[in-house]
Amino acid sequence: MGKAAKFIAIGAVAIVFALFIGWWQVDGPGAGPVSGERPLPLTAMDFNLTxxxxxxxxxxxxxxxxxxxxFGFTYCPDVCPTTLSDISGWLDDLGTEAEDLNTILxxxxxxxxxxETLAEYVSYFHPQIQGWTGSEDQIADAAxxxxxxxxxxEGADGGYTMNHTAGVFLFDATGRFVSIxxxxxxxxxxxxxxRRAMQDRAEGAES
Amino acid sequence: MFKVFAKGFLGLAVALVMNLPTMSAAQDASNDTLISVENPWARASIGMSRPGGAYLTIRNDGKDTVSLVGLRAEISGMASVHETRTNSDGVSSMTPAEDIAIPAGGTVALEPGGYHAMLMQLQSPLVEGETFPLTLLFSDGTELEVNVPILGVGARGPEG
Incomplete structure (x- = not known):
């Protein structure tokens, strides 16, 4: 009896520990955005685009x-349309709530x-999705x-493709980075x- | 010994019968590989200046591993398989894929975020609701032509 209880206690501790590690890595302070560096708050960023x-x-x-x-580019046949379709699906799920969400490529x-190219491209996806561009320097500032x-x-056929960070950055209404x-x-x-980022907005408005 | 052979033949016969409905007209019957394609689809293109992308699943019911070594499509001046990879820093890149091995009894999917048929130099736009022929070239000489349905620009899978 004592042995069994010990086993159960050890098992429970192991489970709690595993959950904690998971939380730490996925949602907690250990959640690592790209290269371990988090985006700045929007209020600390400095860039101009069109x-x-x-x-x-x-x-x-x-x-x-x-x-x-x-971030993305419209000449890619796979990741970008897939990301835009995924995001369109999320916005569809949010329904009218999506109208309160800036959604920027x-x-x-x-x-x-x-x-002009971006205007045409984004028009094929959810109406809430905007496309921003600028000069090479302006894009570098934003990134x-x-x-x-x-x-x-550079590709073999004389064309080129772009490697880029593919995650979607989520900020609350105050500009605080929430998650990727x-x-x-x-x-x-x-x-x-x-939804959680949108809730943060409500809390931010109260405080 | 004979039993083993008999089992092998039986297995092959069963595989043959089971595959008859999905076998394409263009199947090369000169070998005993059995390759079929399921759920082909492509996204409609916006004009002709951007490359198109198409997806499908390849099934190998033969006894030997077969590799997908190339693509051919009249609608594209240059069709090839590309692979999207996302590294641990979350950076996506796209590169021409090496030959893709499909093990005996296995399947390989060309799907968003992984392998895709990259259709460069479109000769005509990919129009939603239409289909186009795409030929898959395999290492054993098999050439398999499939008709690829064109879905919307924002399609996420074979169901649209």
Missing amino acids: DQDGADVSPASLIGQPSLVF ITVDPDRDTV EGFRATYEKV IDYHEPREFAVPKI
């Missing part, structure tokens, strides 16, 4: 509402992704703030994460 309608935008444009921000390929990386890779939704994260995990 949106799909030709308007000037900056990190300040995002304050006041929670935001989803991700920042291109890492400004040579090909002009304002720096998000601690995102990208790199041009990994590329390909299932919807049942992504949507609650977004």
